[in-house]
Amino acid sequence: MHSTVDLSLTDGIVLVTVRLDNPAPVAQRVRLRNRLDGLVLPPRRGGVPEPGWDDTGFDGVVPADSTVALGYACPVDGDFSLDDDSDHSAVVAVTALGRASETDASVTATPDAAIRTLGAACPPADAVPVVTRDTALPNSKVDASSEDEEGDTESEERFEQNEGVDEKHDSVDSPHESTDDDVAAAIDDTLDDCGSSPTHSLDDDFVSFLAAAERRISLAERLDGASVREAASVLEHSSVRVATLDSLAADRARLRRLAERATKLADRAADADPDVDALRSIA
Incomplete structure (x- = not known):
């Protein structure tokens, strides 16, 4: 599992983008953990976080021979700064957990999953x-x-x-x-x-x-x-x-x-x- 991390700072918000490349012929489990002091602001659909996201980061599966891009935002203190030499591991930890099981790859029926399918209540x-x-x-x-x-x-x-x-x-x-x-x-x-x-x-x-x-x-x-x-x-x-x-x-x-x-x-x-x-x- 190969990972690439990109960081940007905008108006007191750190935007974290992680690109995960799985060249293996089997699906791999991966874990992302935010190491900043601020809250994780994950991508949302229908007002609830996308599958796999919680207050600490992301747990999910990267399919075989596939590349997955993940991203989240995190508020930081005003004195926080980024430069070209910033250590990505101090911001986010990426851990490959090995081969994913069929249970890991399945989608669990939850209220949040149902809400995501509803979309916006307003007509386009x-x-x-x-x-x-x-x-x-x-x-x-x-x-x-x-x-x-x-x-x-x-x-x-x-x-x-x-x-x-x-x-x-x-x-x-x-x-x-x-x-x-x-x-x-x-x-x-x-x-x-x-x-x-x-x-x-x-x-x-x-x-x-x-x-x-x-x-x-x-x-x-x-x-x-x-x-x-x-x-x-x-x-x-x-x-x-x-x-x-x-x-x-x-x-x-x-x-x-x-x-x-x-x-x-x-x-x-x-x-x-x-x-x-x-x-x-x-x-």
């Missing part, structure tokens, strides 16, 4: 249809009991479809340039109104859209300027995928359109003052 971005402002309004109402990820996506679509319903009314108003304060105020006021609705409606779709956008924006805020260690921790515990951050520009534009429209509607509501009592007698 490419699977979400692109809806334009000219799309016709849906006539059917949506089941209020649907609260899964697919339901959130459908709510966002319905909300976007209905953004253009009152454009013919808005077009007669004078242009209004909303400020950042207008944006925040309009969104907060609308959220309060929507939260009081006891049944599912377009208000619920609006709230679902805002909730999804807020999750994406919150993740972007936490990752903005974060170190490698901080970013790794944030992504590990976040339910939002990094790929969804590509929609931030669209979120920003849509939220500003919404705030501007809400401000116009509020102005129209303030200007409209019919004699309700007189109209009630007519009706």
